[in-house]
Amino acid sequence: MSLTNASPVDAAKAANGASRILATLPASARNDALTAIHAGLAEARDEILAANARDLELARVAAESGQLSQSLVSRLDLGKKGKWEDMLKGILDVRDLEDPVGQITLRTKLDDGLELTRVTCPIGVLLIIFEARPEVIANIASLAVKSGNAAILKGGKESTESFVAISKVISAALEKTQVPNDAIQLVTTRDAIQQLLDQDRYIDLVIPRGSNELVRHIKSNTKIPVLGHADGLCSIFLEQSADPNMAAEILVDSKTSYPAACNSLETLLIQESALESLWPGAAEALIAKGVTIRCDAKAKAAITSKISSDLSSKIEDVQDSDFDTEFLNLTLAVKTVSGLDEAVAHINVHGSGHTDAILTSSSELAEKFMSSVIAAGVYWNASTRFADGMRYGFGTEVGISTNKIHARGPVGLDGLTTYMYKLRGQGHVTATYGEGPGKKPFKHEKLTL
Amino acid sequence: MSLTNASPVDAAKAANGASRILATLPASARNDALTAIHAGLAEARDEILAANARDLELARVAAESGQLSQSLVSRLDLGKKGKWEDMLKGILDVRDLEDPVGQITLRTKLDDGLELTRVTCPIGVLLIIFEARPEVIANIASLAVKSGNAAILKGGKESTESFVAISKVISAALEKTQVPNDAIQLVTTRDAIQQLLDQDRYIDLVIPRGSNELVRHIKSNTKIPVLGHADGLCSIFLEQSADPNMAAEILVDSKTSYPAACNSLETLLIQESALESLWPGAAEALIAKGVTIRCDAKAKAAITSKISSDLSSKIEDVQDSDFDTEFLNLTLAVKTVSGLDEAVAHINVHGSGHTDAILTSSSELAEKFMSSVIAAGVYWNASTRFADGMRYGFGTEVGISTNKIHARGPVGLDGLTTYMYKLRGQGHVTATYGEGPGKKPFKHEKLTL
Numbered sequence: 048m049s050l051t052n053a054s055p056v057d058a059a060k061a062a063n064g065a066s067r068i069l070a071t072l073p074a075s076a077r078n079d080a081l082t083a084i085h086a087g088l089a090e091a092r093d094e095i096l097a098a099n100a101r102d103l104e105l106a107r108v109a110a111e112s113g114q115l116s117q118s119l120v121s122r123l124d125l126g127k128k129g130k131w132e133d134m135l136k137g138i139l140d141v142r143d144l145e146d147p148v149g150q151i152t153l154r155t156k157l158d159d160g161l162e163l164t165r166v167t168c169p170i171g172v173l174l175i176i177f178e179a180r181p182e183v184i185a186n187i188a189s190l191a192v193k194s195g196n197a198a199i200l201k202g203g204k205e206s207t208e209s210f211v212a213i214s215k216v217i218s219a220a221l222e223k224t225q226v227p228n229d230a231i232q233l234v235t236t237r238d239a240i241q242q243l244l245d246q247d248r249y250i251d252l253v254i255p256r257g258s259n260e261l262v263r264h265i266k267s268n269t270k271i272p273v274l275g276h277a278d279g280l281c282s283i284f285l286e287q288s289a290d291p292n293m294a295a296e297i298l299v300d301s302k303t304s305y306p307a308a309c310n311s312l313e314t315l316l317i318q319e320s321a322l323e324s325l326w327p328g329a330a331e332a333l334i335a336k337g338v339t340i341r342c343d344a345k346a347k348a349a350i351t352s353k354i355s356s357d358l359s360s361k362i363e364d365v366q367d368s369d370f371d372t373e374f375l376n377l378t379l380a381v382k383t384v385s386g387l388d389e390a391v392a393h394i395n396v397h398g399s400g401h402t403d404a405i406l407t408s409s410s411e412l413a414e415k416f417m418s419s420v421i422a423a424g425v426y427w428n429a430s431t432r433f434a435d436g437m438r439y440g441f442g443t444e445v446g447i448s449t450n451k452i453h454a455r456g457p458v459g460l461d462g463l464t465t466y467m468y469k470l471r472g473q474g475h476v477t478a479t480y481g482e483g484p485g486k487k488p489f490k491h492e493k494l495t496l
Numbered sequence: 497m498s499l500t501n502a503s504p505v506d507a508a509k510a511a512n513g514a515s516r517i518l519a520t521l522p523a524s525a526r527n528d529a530l531t532a533i534h535a536g537l538a539e540a541r542d543e544i545l546a547a548n549a550r551d552l553e554l555a556r557v558a559a560e561s562g563q564l565s566q567s568l569v570s571r572l573d574l575g576k577k578g579k580w581e582d583m584l585k586g587i588l589d590v591r592d593l594e595d596p597v598g599q600i601t602l603r604t605k606l607d608d609g610l611e612l613t614r615v616t617c618p619i620g621v622l623l624i625i626f627e628a629r630p631e632v633i634a635n636i637a638s639l640a641v642k643s644g645n646a647a648i649l650k651g652g653k654e655s656t657e658s659f660v661a662i663s664k665v666i667s668a669a670l671e672k673t674q675v676p677n678d679a680i681q682l683v684t685t686r687d688a689i690q691q692l693l694d695q696d697r698y699i700d701l702v703i704p705r706g707s708n709e710l711v712r713h714i715k716s717n718t719k720i721p722v723l724g725h726a727d728g729l730c731s732i733f734l735e736q737s738a739d740p741n742m743a744a745e746i747l748v749d750s751k752t753s754y755p756a757a758c759n760s761l762e763t764l765l766i767q768e769s770a771l772e773s774l775w776p777g778a779a780e781a782l783i784a785k786g787v788t789i790r791c792d793a794k795a796k797a798a799i800t801s802k803i804s805s806d807l808s809s810k811i812e813d814v815q816d817s818d819f820d821t822e823f824l825n826l827t828l829a830v831k832t833v834s835g836l837d838e839a840v841a842h843i844n845v846h847g848s849g850h851t852d853a854i855l856t857s858s859s860e861l862a863e864k865f866m867s868s869v870i871a872a873g874v875y876w877n878a879s880t881r882f883a884d885g886m887r888y889g890f891g892t893e894v895g896i897s898t899n900k901i902h903a904r905g906p907v908g909l910d911g912l913t914t915y916m917y918k919l920r921g922q923g924h925v926t927a928t929y930g931e932g933p934g935k936k937p938f939k940h941e942k943l944t945l
Contacts (some may be wrong), residue, residue, distance in 0.1 A: 067844065071867050129931075155889050161878060163888060170900045171870070189557060251900050271719065272901045280583045293923035299926035395516060406696065417918050420522050423621070429610060429921030439917070440604050440940035451619050451700050451914045452721045453902040466889070469866050472878030474742035476749030477887065491889035 055242035058199055058232045059249035060171045065229035066197035070169045072225055074146040080192050080224040081142035087220035088185065088213070089135055091185040098212035099125040099181060106205050115205065118307060122179045123206055134182040140442045141189040150196045154494035158487075160473040162494070165425035167464045174243055175445075176201045176265060178257035179210035179456040187254075188217055188231050190445055194463035197230040199242060199250065203257070252463075254445050259373065274458060276449035278399035279309025280373045281431040284390035284416065285329070286407035287321040293428060294325055294406045295332040300430040301335040301404070307375045309447060310402055310434040314370055314380045316390045322349035322383060330354065334361045338377045341365035345383040370397045375424075375493035387412055391419045398422060400449045402434040423449055423456035437494065504691035507648055507681045508698035511621045514678035515646035519618045521674055523595040536669035537634065537662070538584055541780050547661035548574040555654050564654065567756065571628045572643040583631040585755075589891045590638040597911040601942040607936075609922040611943070615904060616913045618644035619700045624894075625650045626705035637666055638702075639894055641864035643912040646679040648699065648854050650689060652706070660684065678864060683918055693718035701912075701932060703894050705878055709820065723907060725898035727848035728758025729822045730880040733839035733865065734778065735856035736770040740884035742877060743774055743855045744781040749879040750853070752785040756824045757884040758896060759851055763819055763829045764840045771798035779803065783810045787826045790814035818827045819846045836861055840868045845873060849898045851905075853884040872905035873899055888891040 053061070069077075088095070106123050109115040125131055153165035167440040173196050177183045184200055191198035204211045221228055222405040234243065244253065248346040249272045254274050255262045283301060285294055301312035317326050322345060330340060330350045341363045343348075354362065370393070384390045387405075394403050404426035405416040413427040424434045434457060436444025441459030448454050454462030480489055502510070518526075537544070555572050558564040573582055602614035620845045622645050626632045633649055640647035650661045663682040670677055683692065683928035693702065696719045703712045703723050711726040732750060734743055738941050750761035771794060779789055779799045790812045791799070803811065818829035820840070833839045836854075843852050854865040863875040883906060885893025890908030897903050903911030929938055 067868070067870065069868075097690065124708075133885045157882070157889065161882075266719070270715070272899075290923065296923060296925055300927050301787040304925075304927050413920070420514070421516065421519075422916065424917045424919065426919040427921065428923055429919050430925045433606070433919055433921075433924070434917075438929070438938065439608065440606065440938065450721075455914055456917045465904055467871065468873045468883075470873065470875040470878050470882055471862070471907055472876065472882075474739065474745060475882070476745055476753075476880040478749050478753050480887070483589045489887065489889065 054238045055234060055236060057247040058234050059172065060244065062197040062199050062232050063227040063249040065227040066169065066171050069070075069192075069197055069230045070171075070195050070340060072195065074148070076225040077192050077195060078142050080221060080226040081138055081189055083220040083224050084185070084188065085135060085138040085142075085194075087216045088138070091212070091216045092131065092468045095212045095216065096126055096131070098208040098234060099123070100143055102181075103207050107207075115429055120132065123181065123209075125181055127207060134185050138189045141193050144193065144442050144460060147193070147464050151496050152290055152466060154496055156490055156492040156494055157379060157470075158475065158490050161475045162471050165466050166469055166471045167466050169188045170213050170465050171196060173198045173463070174201070174246075174250045174253045174271070175199070176240060176243075176253065176255045176261070177255070178203040178261065179205050180256075181206045183211060183256060183475045184210055184233070185217075185442055185446060190443065190460060190463060191231060192226055193411075194460050196463055197232075199232045199234060199243065201243060203259070204237075207235065208287055208411050222356050241263075241268065244271065247271045251325065256446055272453065273449060274307060274448050274454060274462065275446045276399065276401060278373050278449075279311070279401040279447070280309060280355055280371070280393050280397065280399040281402045281404075281434075282314040282316060282398055283312055283323055283404045283406060283431065284316045284384070284387070284394070285318060285325055286387065286405060286412055287318045287324070288408040289321070289325060289406040289410075290408065291325050291328050292297050296432050297404070297406060297428070298329050298334050299336055299425050301432055302379055303377065304430075304432055306377050308432065310432050311375070312379065312431055313373055314382065314397065316382050316384045316393055317346055318390075319345065319383050322346060326350060327353040334358050334378065336377075338379050339363060340379050340381055341369050342381045346381045352428060372397070381384075386414060391416060394420050394422070400451075401447065402426065402431045404429060404431050413428045423447070503564055504683060504685060504688045505695060507683050508621065508692065508695040510678040511646040511648050511681050512698040514676040515618065515620050517676050518641075518646055518679045518940060519644050521644065525674040526641050526644060527591050529670060529675040532669040532673050533634070534584060534587045534591075534667045536589070540661070540665045541580065543728065544658065544661045544665065545575055545580070547657040548572070548655075549764070551630075551655050551657045558654075568628045568654065568731060568839070572630065572658075574630055574658060579631060583634050583892075586635055587638045588643050592910075592912055593642065593891050593909060596642070596715055596913050598789065600945050603945055605939055605941040605943055606919075607924065607939050610924045611920050612916050613918045616915050617917055619912060619914050620645060620703075621699045622912070623650070623695075623699045623702045623720070624705065625689060625692075625710070626703065627652040627710065628654050629705075630655045630662060632705060632787065633659055633662050633682070634666075636894065638788045639912060640709070640726050640911060641675055641893065643909050645912055648681045648683060650683045650692060651916065653686075656684065668804045677926055681776075689714075690717065693720065700768055705895055714900045720854055721902065723897050723899060723911065724895045725758060725848065725850060725904060727822050727898075728760070728850040729762050729820070729848040730759060730851045730853075730895070731759055731763040731765060731843050731881075732853045732855060732880065733765045733833070733843070734767060734770055734774055735836065735854060735858070735861055736767045736773070737857040738774060738855040738877075739857065739859075740774050740777050744778045746853070746855060746877070746879050747778050748781050748785055750781060750881055751828055752826065753788055753879075753881055755826050757881065759881050760824070761828065761880055763831065763846065764800060764821055765831050765833045765842055767835055767839075768794065771795065775799060776802040779811075782828065783807050785826075786810060786829050789828050789830055790818050795830045795902050801880075822848070836865060840865060842867050843871070849900075850896065851875065851880045853880055864914055872896070896903070
């Protein structure tokens with residue numbers, strides 16, 4: 048890893064050159080580099096946590112004067128229980144995953160002696176722009192090295208001391224490996240983001256990790272493809288046949304287990320015929336966990352008499368704009384719908400294509416919901432919070448994509464690869480094939496992988 | 497198909513609505529629509545060819561006055577031998593391909609009763625912008641319907657009569673099927689391209705089919721992902737151990753079988769040690785086919801005494817800019833290199849990532865070349881002209897992509913799909929999983945597809 052004060056253009060150029068070397072390294076060399084990074088970080092624990100403490104100190108002061116949010120301070124803290132250990136374990140987890148590069152995904156005999164293969168390969172150079180969380184640097188470096196991609200990392204200024212400490216260690220660790228030092232670059236230059244976004248000649252993919260505003264800004268200001276999501280407006284449709292206890296538990300988990308996460312619930316759609324049977328119990332469970340419920344008239348009427356009056360302050364009137372709002376806190380927008388069709392139509396207009404669920408006992412309705420909603424994840428009787436690379440079994444993730452192009456949903460190593468076609472012949476020319484005298488057809492024989 | 501004079505915004509909106517219905521149709525309904533389109537076109541042959549003759553008449557007049565190129569007139573002609581039949585056959589070929597939608601590509605048991613699947617699905621709405629060739633409308637409509645995508649088609653003004661005639665027939669054919677009429681829209685409004693490119697809310701992917709200038713213009717003027725290529729600058733590296741006859745044949749096929757195609761050869765890199773042994777024979781074969789060879793000093797010196805003087809006008813001096821030029825005609829740029837590393841370095845700087853080949857008897861060098869060149873296709877001892885969806889066995893293609901993201905190389909039905917994750921649970925919540933008391937780990941059991 049280079050810790051560079053070089054210009055963003057030079058960083059991008061150097062990363063591009065390094066990516067070509069990295070792309071030709073065998074899995075063993077890439078895995079060895081991850082072993083070395085892990086060992087280096089483990090050894091440098093104290094100095095990295097000391098650097099992190101200096102970042103934290105400044106951030107706490109800024110938070111007290113209202114310049115930074117408390118949640119940002121919390122995300123910054125590498126000393127938080129389990130965070131350091133998780134970061135180190137993540138590196139070895141990634142190392143031990145199957146090699147995503149060099150996988151043959153298609154093999155066709157075009158003719159005798161002429162064989163086509165489709166082989167997975169790295170994309171090239173990734174640009175990762177992230178805000179406070181310093182452990183991201185180790186996660187992303189691991190995923191990039193494992194998938195054979197070079198990466199340029201640009202972190203938020205709040206975690207500069209932590210980044211610099213971590214990257215010095217990673218840099219020293221890579222020195223002893225075959226992975227070129229320029230393959231992972233940390234750009235610390237101020238105001239470098241726009242210059243990096245202009246390097247579409249050298250950078251192949253941008254992955255922003257941060258606020259909706261950051262992602263939207265990046266999407267509007269680069270020609271490089273952007274992988275990720277601006278909004279995570281997840282909805283659940285509560286159908287009349289759902290089990291009442293299951294419904295309450297899933298709603299509570301989806302809304303309250305981490306309200307600031309992109310996979311948390313923001314809109315609840317209730318079938319009108321379930322307003323009396325299912326909604327009061329679910330509402331009570333949500334309110335008991337501190338959720339403020341913004342209801343339309345019917346949903347409000349169904350619960351006002353059933354919720355004790357000291358909790359009535361938690362019931363508000365919903366505004367139209369609430370259905371387009373990612374609250375990221377304990378507020379939930381609630382709308383009454385006639386049935387599945389109206390629920391699907393609402394989600395396809397107001398949702399963000401992230402993750403949406405149906406709670407129902409009918410497999411027929413569940414399947415209909417899951418094939419009609421346009422989203423990266425569609426769930427039946429499960430919490431929207433499962434939308435996560437670790438939970439999906441991908442080891443870790445670089446982010447969750449709501450793009451329809453390339454990778455969708457939680458993106459692990461697969462999403463950091465592309466493919467190329469290799470054709471091996473023995474002097475074959477195209478003029479041989481076709482219709483008419485002296486021409487022959489292709490064989491197009493599917494070969495086993 | 498709607499033949500619309502509606503505003504581009506309304507066309508995009510309507511296509512988006514139709515795409516949601518199309519996405520839920522079973523394969524049988526999509527295939528039936530292709531059968532109906534085929535039958536409709538077969539029946540309307542005479543009136544469509546008459547409309548095409550009117551386009552041709554105007555185009556010939558324009559060509560005579562120099563306003564249109566002869567090659568455009570030729571591409572416009574649906575009556576050319578075999579073209580009509582190929583167009584009709586293509587519809588049935590696509591219909592008979594495996595359904596690209598609903599394929600399960602991953603199945604994981606996250607826990608008892610909690611199963612994750614990854615399922616292929618349509619992307620949504622495609623915008624196809626193309627120039628003269630009227631048969632594209634039938635190809636693209638077939639691929640779109642088969643893959644469950646809605647498509648907006650915007651053709652060049654030279655083929656308006658043909659487009660309108662074909663789209664009327666397709667529209668009438670779709671009336672009798674389950675595919676919504678708005679799923680395939682032909683926009684005939686003048687100057688609609690920029691308005692369509694602005695509809696990133698309703699359109700998911702743009703596929704331009706036309707000149708490099710058209711593609712570059714589109715890439716610079718939309719936030720919608722663009723699939724395709726601006727340049728096809730293909731190179732061949734002639735290594736010293738190559739078989740002389742094979743080398744000459746492959747070079748001739750790559751350069752001369754269709755010089756205007758994107759997969760044709762533009763740059764030849766010759767190993768210095770092959771200048772005396774391989775180059776004179778290859779040069780003679782190329783010149784005999786009418787190729788003008790632009791050589792660097794060494795490559796020129798190696799052949800001037802060996803080529804008869806009446807052909808010497810076909811040998812020119814190369815300029816640096818020639819190595820960045822897609823000639824699209826019978827001109828070839830020739831450069832002498834010391835060996836494989838220099839060849840790879842040249843290609844990775846000057847090539848367009850389309851298709852590049854090595855001619856060699858050494859499998860070791862071939863494999864090194866194929867893992868070092870950054871391109872959608874890397875070939876060993878085969879003509880670059882094999883880069884084509886039909887030749888690859890994909891039935892047909894919507895274009896050839898030099899993107900590294902999403903689809904690369906010739907793009908068939910696969911490239912018109914994305915995937916979604918479906919999670920089926922029985923009330924599962926995320927709070928159950930993790931470390932510590934009362935928590936449990938995920939099972940992450942890989943299930944057979």
